[in-house]
Amino acid sequence: MKKEKGSTELVSKFIESKPFHVKDLILYTFILCAVALLFVFFIILPKTDKPNGFSVSVNNEIVFTFEFSTEQITVLNENYQLSHDKNHNTITLYVDGNSYNKLSYNTNNLTVKIIDSNCPNHDCVDFFEISSGSGVIYCLPHGLKILPLVPIQSEPSTGGRL
Amino acid sequence: MRNKFIKKITITAVLSALSTLAFMLENLFPPLFIPGARMGISNVFILFTIVAIGYEYGFMVMTVKILLGSVFSGNLSGVLYSLPAGLLSCGVQTLLVYFTKNFSLPAISVFGAVINSAIQNTVFCLITNTWEYLSYLPYLTLIAIVSGLIVGLATYLLIKKLPLKTITDK
Known part of the structure; x- marks a missing residue:
């Protein structure tokens, strides 16, 4: 970790890479599942009675x-x-x-x-x-x-x- | 060795100033649809510092941005929930940049933005004892995805276009 800290190797890796990787799909899938769950628990499931x-x-x-x-x-x-x-x-x-x-x-x-x-x-x-x-x-x-x-x-x- | 350190500290100071300035400018505009929601353009400088200079310098930029930005914009109470969220978000992004090495900058930025949004929202609820505010979390997360993507792409372009030999240690 220390070897690559802020080094040109690490920066070069990002320069040479594309802005989207196939492995990014793991992160995006995880995030989208979390968002779906949040919508279910906080928006769809709660009752929406009118307040008095x-x-x-x-x-x-x-x-x-x-x-x-x-x-x-x-x-x-x-x-x-x-x-x-x-x-x-x-x-x-x-x-x-x-x-x-x-x-x-x-x-x-x-x-x-x-x-x-x-x-x-x-x-x-x-x-x-x-x-x-x-x-x-x-x-x-x-x-x-x-x-x-x-x-x-x-x-x-x-x-x-x- | 000493010169390298001085160079890094100087660049970190410049990036901290830019990040704080972006944070304050953004605070002048109304929030994005939801109270407290911002684009987070100042995070471009934090992610850039983590990648190009070092994670500890990234934490410095983030801390300076939150502390000075809150003082100058007169919103000191914001430090209470922005700082823990910033620390955790920076930590997660550091782990993804240095340990996994499999993800692109936009994906790392999106993940950091989502974590930041979730922690900020939770700490806000804890401090104010207003758990009803969690109902804003799904919308805040959606905004975090979009803003994280924009910040990640901006950082990617910055790293690609800037003459990095002047910044990195070689």
Whole structure:
């Protein structure tokens, strides 16, 4: 191993070789089988019940839950500031001081997503909207997590499921 | 001997800078369909270093890229899941390059990208206690296959076209 470490022999081997080998098929087959299994276990098998609401937690502590049928917010932790705009179907949660995440919900389609945030990477805004019992939205910088409340679960703390 | 070492360290520093720059530039663009999914063009420099200079230098480039890239882009929390994924991915690619010697660069890169994606996703779920995020793993793996293929082909072309006598130890 030491003999060939970063050596011209090793580099020459790659220069002379083609970009595809027959033996690559072993790796590609293995990867494609893994992908197929992942799709079966995480996309096809999980049930996709429509959620009847969602819970929002910060640092794994539930701040509030929301029910689509009543459009009611149940606050479980009063340390956070909330602003509910019923005209535009949005809820803004101030995680600490100026840090915020703005949620938009749709009571007809039973969906929720984050539409605005002042977190550094904005990954939370790019998450798929939650439209089934297996969705999740996470904002790592703010420690905020949104999970669906599915009909068979009455306890809001249990949140979503896979 | 000493000159060789200095030459390798200097080239590694240049490749680290290029990798970090590519990583930061990529972070300026929106993710590819899924939150956190990137093309991973910076990995071209890592795979190139593993093959042309040495695996330990490849690990250096990868560590510098993740640490400096995260600091400069203001996303320090990303180090928590990027570093373990990067280490394992580099390890797997090193094993495939030096021990098996049967696979092409694109295949090695695809395998590394898939491992990186899986570990990053799992560590993210562990840290945040959000196992529901595993439902994104199939899509992330598909993106990893495409990006790994592009990175592998780019590295192959780089090795083929660059005057390697200036880089390797002979």
